[in-house]
Amino acid sequence: MACHDSPPTTTTTASTRGAHEGDKVPSVDLFEDSPANKVNIADLCAGKKVILFAVPGAFTPGCSKTHLPGYVEKATDLKSSGATEIVCVSVNDPFVMSAWGKQHNATGKVRMLADPAAVFTKALDLGADLPPLGGLRSKRYSMVVEDGVVKSLNVEPDGTGLSCSLADKIKL
Template structure:
């Protein structure tokens, strides 16, 4: 049974006054999903280890880049179809003017490096980790998948031209394998 007393109310009131005097740190995230024509957020991802930061805007500045995101490394659809499709089509995409192909997942950089090694991505697809989901949150392309640990990326692909989204393909259910596959990209010349 709850007993409300004046001392409890005074304590909560004093705590509220104390916390409003402190500076509050906030991080801005997009309020609507990213769309064609939007500039990418300047977020750091990680390649191979936490020491190797890769800023998405710097990576895509002045280049055409294909970026695709998956719900999780080593998951069946991602490992059997999605990532292998980009590895197999890397030479074709690069012959059509793509400078880099990037795979992003809400995983740690060691997991992404191991997954890339298993699929021989070196020189074909860069494996970038978004461990806190900051990039995916900034794009507003996240989803909650409790069996995979909670917050994850929806499955999508995009063509980025000079840090601006030129093409965006988000799976209708967030996880399926239809529009975000490598052979579905429509690169502009």
């Protein structure tokens, strides 16, 4: 099964119909390191080229063995190819995301942003009900965002696999 590549659309905000190429990223707060450190994702993406990838959960096997380490390993190459920021998002609390990032030496390479109430995930309609992982989680996907607009979106066909959302599949 091929990865889900959404068709280009006019620029709108992803909310009720799911994320597509051409959409603006929603203006919602995520959290970095602690609940006191809010990061508005739309503001973060304004005027930049951002690689954003999401995982079902920090410290899960596929995320820890392959997904996050791939982006950490390729961060220098991706940034030299034009990415301003690389961001990992998961429906976890900010303390868990921070600890997971530190364990994988992500500091200075990949920003670890928590979506604890799944507000961002729901706004993109990229959630998956995964009771064994705690209920609503993010599907596994990657996107390239330029100046706040989704330029490419790759959602894993089953929402959790590791094929099209890996770092080596990113095209800037």
